[in-house]
Amino acid sequence: xxxxxxxxxxxxxxxxxxxxxxxxxxxxxxxxxxxxxxxxxxxxxxxxxxxxxxxxxxxxxxxxxxxxxxxxxxxxxxxxxxxxxxxxxxxxxxxxxxxxxxxxxxxxxxxxxxxxxxxxxxxxxxxxxxxxxxxxxxxxxxxxxxxxxxxxxxxxxxxxxxxxxxxxxxxxxxxxxxxxxxxxxxxxxxxxxxxxxxxxxxxxxxxxxxxxxxxxxxxxxxxxxxxxxxxxxxxxxxxxxxxxxxxxxxxxxxxxxxxxxxxxxxxxxxxxxxxxxxxxxxxxxxxxxxxxxxxxxxxxxxxxxxxxxxxxxxxxxxxxxxxxxxxxxxxxxxxxxxxxxxxxxxxxxxxxxxxxxx
Ligand SMILES: NC(=O)c1ccc[n+]([C@@H]2O[C@H](COP(=O)([O-])OP(=O)(O)OC[C@H]3O[C@@H](n4cnc5c(N)ncnc54)[C@H](O)[C@@H]3O)[C@@H](O)[C@H]2O)c1
Ligand SMILES: O=C(O)C(=O)C[C@@H](O)[C@H](O)[C@H](O)COP(=O)(O)O
Ligand SMILES: [Zn+2]
Numbered sequence: 273x274x275x276x277x278x279x280x281x282x283x284x285x286x287x288x289x290x291x292x293x294x295x296x297x298x299x300x301x302x303x304x305x306x307x308x309x310x311x312x313x314x315x316x317x318x319x320x321x322x323x324x325x326x327x328x329x330x331x332x333x334x335x336x337x338x339x340x341x342x343x344x345x346x347x348x349x350x351x352x353x354x355x356x357x358x359x360x361x362x363x364x365x366x367x368x369x370x371x372x373x374x375x376x377x378x379x380x381x382x383x384x385x386x387x388x389x390x391x392x393x394x395x396x397x398x399x400x401x402x403x404x405x406x407x408x409x410x411x412x413x414x415x416x417x418x419x420x421x422x423x424x425x426x427x428x429x430x431x432x433x434x435x436x437x438x439x440x441x442x443x444x445x446x447x448x449x450x451x452x453x454x455x456x457x458x459x460x461x462x463x464x465x466x467x468x469x470x471x472x473x474x475x476x477x478x479x480x481x482x483x484x485x486x487x488x489x490x491x492x493x494x495x496x497x498x499x500x501x502x503x504x505x506x507x508x509x510x511x512x513x514x515x516x517x518x519x520x521x522x523x524x525x526x527x528x529x530x531x532x533x534x535x536x537x538x539x540x541x542x543x544x545x546x547x548x549x550x551x552x553x554x555x556x557x558x559x560x561x562x563x564x565x566x567x568x569x570x571x572x573x574x575x576x577x578x579x580x581x582x583x584x585x586x587x588x589x590x591x592x593x594x595x596x597x598x599x600x601x602x603x604x605x606x607x608x609x610x611x612x613x614x615x616x617x618x619x620x621x622x623x624x625x626x627x628x629x630x
Contacts, residue, residue, distance in 0.1 A: 278499045280437035281506055289492055293444035298333035300442050301403050311375035311401050313340045315365055317388040318379040319348040322407050325450055342368040350531040353383050353423050361391045375401035381408035382415035389421025393436035404438040407447045409459025410537055413494035416441045418502040428591035429523040435507055445488050457572040458537025464568055466494045469514045472608035475568060514611045517603040518544030524588035528580045541574035546628055551604040553627040558607040582625050
């Protein structure tokens with residue numbers, strides 16, 4: 273079992289990666305906790321696809337140890353990543369009398385991790401123990417690590433949220449076996465993002481015939497990059513913005529599709545293509561990058577065509593968190609592994625977007 277550490281400003285995350293960790297999750301959750309520091313109640317938050325397959329193996333580890341366990345199951349889907357869902361979780365937590373010293377476990381993909389993290393950050397002004405057990409590739413390589421959590425508003429992605437580092441992240445490679453090809457590919461979009469912004473070797477590890485063999489190595493590399501970036505800039509005032517490569521237009525695409533038409537990974541795929549297309553046209557990005565990026569995305573059936581017109585996309589990105597006054601921080605890559613952050617007036621971005629066509 274690999275163990276990686278993320279030293280956050282308020283707490284440390286211990287991140288475990290191996291096959292079969294779900295079966296020993298309770299031990300990992302309790303590792304290093306003195307009796308005094310242990311929770312007495314645990315609430316598992318999961319969704320309607322994940323819970324029937326993986327919840328029982330988790331629940332049955334807690335009850336014999338004398339812990340009180342409850343669960344809250346959300347209907348699967350990004351469209352439920354809302355304040356309404358969080359409010360229902362608060363009711364479950366309160367009805368089951370979870371206290372500040374108790375524990376929330378997020379068992380699921382990025383949607384569950386983001387919602388459960390936000391509930392843990394806000395219920396009773398913050399609950400002591402938060403565990404992330406990511407069950408999609410996307411959640412393993414990205415969303416379960418680094419502490420960003422929150423929900424969408426109708427006007428935009430992740431507009432309400434917090435930074436709350438999880439205490440432990442338990443990455444069990446075996447759970448990826450039940451993912452559909454589509455959802456697995458959606459996670460590869462974020463993997464490709466890490467290849468573009470930091471480590472081009474990741475793109476080589478993706479060569480399809482060896483993908484399964486390379487998967488644990490790929491997850492580990494992505495998590496290490498995320499740890500490095502987050503430790504340097506936990507609250508996204510500088511370096512961390514690079515993790516948003518492809519997300520400015522990606523988030524606009526998700527929102528215009530009412531959070532149902534495109535998965536997060538698909539939207540990021542389109543957003544990375546758009547960023548590289550603009551980068552090449554304005555001589556920020558090395559020629560040929562677009563062709564290589566498009567080829568790797570297509571290999572995994574990820575979309576590369578921009579599905580909305582320029583005017584709608586521009587309107588949608590005006591609520592982006594990276595916008596400050598009339599300027600937006602936009603992330604380009606010069607070539608895979610080398611980013612360039614540009615703070616530009618939104619009107620300049622609007623001009624640049626002309627190269628995307630109508
Ligand atoms: N906090 C962050 O830093 C961060 C980073 C990246 C993405 N995100 C967020 O993550 C979300 C996307 O995450 P996602 O792609 O994991 O989506 P998701 O959580 O909606 O999961 C995708 C689908 O896979 C199903 N599923 C999950 N695990 C499964 C398994 N092991 N077997 C079978 N089915 C399974 C889910 O029920 C769901 O239907 C977005 O809301 C995005 O904004 C957050
Ligand atoms: O961890 C980060 O920082 C990221 O930006 C990771 C992104 O992949 C992720 O989609 C994140 O939720 C986007 O954050 P936001 O602040 O732009 O909503
Ligand atoms: Zn993302």
